[in-house]
Amino acid sequence: MMRVAGGLVAASQYALPPFVLHRPTTVEEASRHVAAGAVALAGGTDLVAQIREGLAIREVADLSQVRGLAGVSLAGGTLRIGAGTTHAEGAADPALRAALPGLAEAWGRIATARVRFTGTIGGNLMAGRPRYEGRLLFGTLGALLRFADGTTLPAERLAGEASRHRLLTDILIAGPERLLFRYERALRPMMTLALCLRREADGRLSGRAGIATERLAPAFLPLPELRAPAAEAEAAAAAAFAALPRDFADPMSGNAWLRAAGHATLARALKAIAA
Ligand SMILES: Cc1cc2nc3c(=O)[nH]c(=O)nc-3n(C[C@H](O)[C@H](O)[C@H](O)COP(=O)(O)OP(=O)(O)OC[C@H]3O[C@@H](n4cnc5c(N)ncnc54)[C@H](O)[C@@H]3O)c2cc1C
Missing domain, CATH: 3.30.43 (Uridine Diphospho-n-acetylenolpyruvylglucosamine Reductase; domain 2)
Known part of the structure; x- marks a missing residue:
């Protein structure tokens, strides 16, 4: 048996x-x-x-025959990504590449070639596995998940079990033209880090970083307001990582290593995004 x-x-x-x-x-x-x-x-x-x-x-x-579940569109200042969009379709989509090139580039790097052509972003998010990168990317971007029952949920608050019986229809990102996004995954599976900055009308930049590991669901860290991200990168990274919870500790690395590596990676990402 x-x-x-x-x-x-x-x-x-x-x-x-x-x-x-x-x-x-x-x-x-x-x-x-x-x-x-x-x-x-x-x-x-x-x-x-x-x-x-x-x-x-x-x-x-x-879900393969369900109409309207896939595709990317930009309307009324909001980017809409259908839950049934595959990784390959999403990363190559012209609307996404124009509106938020940093996300298109990051999305194009996840998973293997075979999985990119079959796996969808909805499945990535709803599988609820910490090692999948969708929640880190969209949570850092402040995206909203919209379900068929009319409810919405910030991507950062998605929890696998609680969303089991809901159909995810799309992911919404407001004001993509004001967002700067960068994703660092060279240290995966030890650590991955996403950075999103929003340009305010007066030129200030506000934003946050997200950090995750193979086993730990993302932690999101607010950044202090910035005017010159390159010059302020080290101080901003230090301030952000001061807020990382002490219990955010992967058995493979530990909290101290994640703080040090996260700080260095975030400072580098801030300098790169400014350039
Ligand atoms: C070899 C391999 C390598 C991978 N590498 C990476 C990687 O590097 N980075 C990364 O982030 N991910 C990686 N993945 C994970 C991959 O991204 C996911 O398997 C894929 O996105 C899941 O999408 P799917 O359409 O196949 O989902 P499915 O397998 O069909 O579904 C997954 C889960 O989501 C639920 N679900 C699917 N769609 C919806 C919906 N619209 N509403 C509600 N629930 C839904 C299903 O019920 C199921 O519980 C990898 C996977 C494999 C097999």
């Missing part, structure tokens, strides 16, 4: 118990199935792993 959830035998498609497959074509229909307990299936790149890890599924809502 196979004990799939116990991990004694690697699960495969042959070990899958039967489940009901729904093929909705509208957001409303898909949302009803998800609210009633069906598991959303987008690209499947993470869901397959969840099933191997023991997730029991009785009903699946395949």
Whole structure:
């Protein structure tokens, strides 16, 4: 007898118990199935792993035929990214590249080539795994997640379990033309860091940094107001990392290392963004 959830035998498609497959074509229909307990299936790149890890599924809502869930658009000063947009589509999208080139560049670097063409940003966020980068990128940008039931949630506050029965429809970023964004992932999986600065009307820059590790969900650190990010980079990085909680400590590195590496990476990112 196979004990799939116990991990004694690697699960495969042959070990899958039967489940009901729904093929909705509208957001409303898909949302009803998800609210009633069906598991959303987008690209499947993470869901397959969840099933191997023991997730029991009785009903699946395949999102591949749902109209209007994918794509990027800019309207009324807000950038909208559909949850069903794949990493490859998003990173290459002309509207995104024009409005927020730093995000397009960062998005183009996550995952492998195969996964980039199949995996969606909605799946990345809703999988709820700390090591996935979507929450760090969109949380640092101050993006809002919009669900089919009409609710919204700041990306930084997304928690996997609490959002299980909601269909994510899109990600909204207000005023992208005023945002400067940079992502540092050279130290991944030890540490990744995102930086977002917003240009205020009087020329001041406000913003925040986000830091995450392979195991730790992101911490978001406000930056002091800046006028000349290159000159103020070291002081601003020190002020930001003074606020990093002491219990933000990855077993692979520890809090002191994350503070030191985070400070150096943030100061470098501030200088680069100013240039
Ligand atoms: C080899 C490999 C390398 C990877 N490398 C990276 C990396 O470097 N960086 C990184 O960030 N990620 C990485 N990933 C993760 C990858 O980004 C995700 O697997 C992918 O984005 C998930 O998208 P999907 O469409 O396949 O989601 P699925 O597998 O279909 O779904 C994932 C989860 O999200 C839920 N879900 C999907 N869409 C919605 C929706 N619209 N509303 C509500 N719930 C939804 C599903 O029910 C499921 O729980 C990697 C994955 C693999 C397999």
